[in-house]
Amino acid sequence: MIIAALDIGSNSLHLVIVETDQEKPFRVLASAKETVRLGRSVARDRKLSQAAINRAAVTIRKFQSSAKAHGAQEFIAVATSAVREAINRYEFIEQIEAESGIHIDLLSGIEEARLIALAVSVRHQQRSRQRMLVIDIGGGSTELAVTQNDEPAVLVSLKLGAVRITEQMITTDPISDKQLRRLRSELRAVIAPRAPEIKAVGFDLCFGTSGTINALSLIAMHRRLKAGPTGKGGVKHGEAAITFEEVRELNREMAEMSLAERVQIAPVNPSRAEIIVAGGQILEAVMETLGVDKLSVCDWALREGVIISHLIRRGTTITTSPARIERDPSLRGALALAARYQVDLKHAHRVAYLAQQLFDDLRPLHRLSSEHRRLLVAAAILHDIGYFISHTGHNKHSAYLIQNSEWTGFTAAELAIVSNVARYHRSSMPKLKHPYYAKLPTADRELVRKLAALLRVADALDRDHEGRVRDVHSEIHDDVVRLTAICSRASEAASWRVEERADLFNLEFGRRVELITQTINGGGQR
Secondary structure: OEEEEEEEOOOEEEEEEEEOOOOOOOEEEEEEEEEOOOHHHHHHHOOOOHHHHHHHHHHHHHHHHHHHHOOOOEEEEEEOHHHHHOOOHHHHHHHHHHHHOOOEEEOOHHHHHHHHHHHHHHHOHHHOOOOEEEEEEOOOOEEEEEEEOOEEEEEEEEOOOHHHHHHHHOOOOOOOHHHHHHHHHHHHHHHHHHHHHHHHHOOOEEEEEHHHHHHHHHHHHHHHHHHOOOOEOOEOOOOOEEEHHHHHHHHHHHHOOOHHHHHOOOOOOHHHHHHHHHHHHHHHHHHHHHOOOEEEEOOOOHHHHHHHHHHHHOOOOEEOOOOEEOOOHHHHHHHHHHHHOOOOHHHHHHHHHHHHHHHHHOHHHHOOOHHHHHHHHHHHHHOOHHHHOOOOOHHHHHHHHHHHOOOOOOOHHHHHHHHHHHHOOOOOOOOOOOHHHHOOOHHHHHHHHHHHHHHHHHHHHOOOOOOOEEEEEEEEOOOEEEEEEEEOOOOHHHHHHHHHHOHHHHHHHOOEEEEEEEEOOOOEEO
């Protein structure tokens, strides 16, 4: 399978095209980058300028043509800091979709951090048993993650980016001493409050990704090569890495240079030279605050993480060199959110299991994919978090908390679907007068109705929260779906509750639900 992934960043747009299947390694066929500077106007007035939107649209169409030329069967596009913070973000997304047919998913900051860390972890699989700190400095934000065994332990997103800081805090060329002092103080004030949670977990090694870190490490490597074979600070002369001392030394020099002088530094390009002072200061502040003496550079970042996560969600075995990932870490965020809001986790897991069983048995009816199954599981895990606010109308509170909590594993569009499915696990059925439901595209409304129909039945099977229903099997007939619930002991509550909760199922799938309960010792009843 050939897949293209587009990362719409605050500074640049990045494309990667990969080939992967269960027999071959995860292989990059092509990649491209173009500086568009979407974040420049957002940093000033929180709005994407029309000129930047037009530049992005032209680049996206060009990348789309490249993907088609390579035979890409899927094109995944995500947007980060600049787009998610812009007040006209939806106008931008709608324009791109109208012109190219490409749908753009907005990523939260911590989801961006998770995907970047996932890419680094897969790329350096032989070292994934160690705790890795991953630093990514983008145009609009900086993402920090600590990961071990491919799983995130800490995820942090800071509103500190090379374009953002340049636009907001640097007005002279070269930067004045006063501006530099203010910039350095501001960076440390933002980073310091988040440092304790990272230090508490700890890390054994550090990786850096993306443009700023790549540029700084290339400058350092270039200078080491000129200086000869002697390593500095534990870094070999040709190694893709950089020490804290090298970062600090480079920052001192570049702060005294004009833009024209920075352009002459090999191998910095003009667009990077504009923002490298701010980017370098961010990296120095992060390394100093977290006590990082040296970081290695990883050539995989968000776009590779997007592809890896996409394939995992679809149940595809991802083969990389030298190892593979076979599990879906994206539900960790849902589980963490459930724990935070003190959900009855036994009930949540039971309902999620039963919902999956219904989903799998009833594929001929709903005709949904494995990715939709994941959304159903997330909604099942989180359907009762609204109890944290109030028992009355808890399903509405669940929808609110899912929509407005920061958690990983899902795009903004997916969160909207999950919140609506949880909203309709009980009580009224979906109606256009309900605000969250009304905001959904037509196709997503249909998906919500189907998934909510399954969740209502699954939740009814564990109505008493006692876990009596251990399993459920479904048979599809012309006018009825017959469910056989395998119970540890008789459950009358499940029988009458399923009949009550099958209203949306009957409406959506055109079949009534008939429940047969069967105790584990073999007895059965209708």
